[in-house]
Amino acid sequence: VSPVSELHVLEIRLMPYGDRQTLLIARDVTRIQQLEGMRKEFVANVSHELKTPLTVLQGYLEMMMSMEEKDSPNAKPLSLMQQQTSRMQSMVEQLLALSRIEDASNVDLENQINMRNLMDVLKEEAKALALDRYQVYFSCEPGLNAHGNEIQLRSACSNLISNAIRYTEEGGTISISWRSTPSGGGQFSVKDTGEGIEPQHIARLTERFYRVDSARSRQTGGSGLGLAIVKHALGHHHSELNVTSEAGVGSTFSFIIPVHLIDKQEIVVEESQL
Numbered sequence: 577v578s579p580v581s582e583l584h585v586l587e588i589r590l591m592p593y594g595d596r597q598t599l600l601i602a603r604d605v606t607r608i609q610q611l612e613g614m615r616k617e618f619v620a621n622v623s624h625e626l627k628t629p630l631t632v633l634q635g636y637l638e639m640m641m642s643m644e645e646k647d648s649p650n651a652k653p654l655s656l657m658q659q660q661t662s663r664m665q666s667m668v669e670q671l672l673a674l675s676r677i678e679d680a681s682n683v684d685l686e687n688q689i690n691m692r693n694l695m696d697v698l699k700e701e702a703k704a705l706a707l708d709r710y711q712v713y714f715s716c717e718p719g720l721n722a723h724g725n726e727i728q729l730r731s732a733c734s735n736l737i738s739n740a741i742r743y744t745e746e747g748g749t750i751s752i753s754w755r756s757t758p759s760g761g762g763q764f765s766v767k768d769t770g771e772g773i774e775p776q777h778i779a780r781l782t783e784r785f786y787r788v789d790s791a792r793s794r795q796t797g798g799s800g801l802g803l804a805i806v807k808h809a810l811g812h813h814h815s816e817l818n819v820t821s822e823a824g825v826g827s828t829f830s831f832i833i834p835v836h837l838i839d840k841q842e843i844v845v846e847e848s849q850l
């Protein structure tokens with residue numbers, strides 16, 4: 577490397593070259609990292625600054641709505657303004673969640689997560705979102721605890737569950753499961769009988785703001801950030817999102833992470849319908 581006056585970040589790759597040689601490729605990624613750092617800081621600051629004005633707007637709108645008669649001419653515009661403000665609020669929340677998760681370093685992979693408790697929390701969340709409009713099945717293999725950061729994994733699982741519900745017509749089926757895999761890991765998966773995704777979109781789903789159908793996502797209250805959050809949370813756990821989907825039939829989103837077996841003898845999968 578030629579002499580440099582400041583610290584540079586190099587990305588180094590080793591590749592086999594012919595039978596006995598190895599090719600070393602070094603790329604200076606200092607500038608890319610600086611720009612990426614600026615982008616993250618900008619997004620985090622703007623989102624943070626937007627939080628207070630939006631809360632004030634939302635508060636006043638709610639107060640004005642409570643003072644209007646239901647059939648007054650102002651009722652509809654106020655309700656539309658309130659819906660849009662609340663959409664902006666949830667986008668700002670998602671942007672902040674993404675910034676936090678992108679910045680999170682040093683995930684303690686030794687930390688054990690009680691998956692039974694986490695699945696109970698997710699079950700309650702799913703119940704609240706699905707109400708009686710969907711069939712939701714839950715299965716959890718007991719004695720199988722995950723390793724890593726509970727907040728991040730919970731956020732990843734919640735995003736997958738809320739997507740499954742949002743992209744499935746009422747009356748559809750959502751199956752959520754946590755079980756061991758033959759390779760010795762734990763697999764969390766969410767299967768739905770929803771609208772499904774055309775193959776050409778699948779590779780791009782975890783990009784920030786990528787949405788298969790923007791108009792539809794807007795209707796369902798999507799920000800296009802949920803799967804980016806999932807990707808980053810899983811990346812910190814050396815895992816990645818697997819997606820299998822068929823348009824018009826449904827999708828399965830899953831990931832595998834390292835686990836700790838508490839009691840190998842007693843493996844009876846607990847299944848329930850919400």
Ligand code: ADP
Binds near residue numbers: 735741800802804
């Ligand atoms: P959004 O907030 O728009 O849902 P996400 O990042 O969570 O953003 O998802 C990106 C896009 O992936 C969505 O806009 C939707 O088109 C597609 N998608 C995600 N989950 C599902 C699913 N379970 N079924 C069908 N499409 C999905």
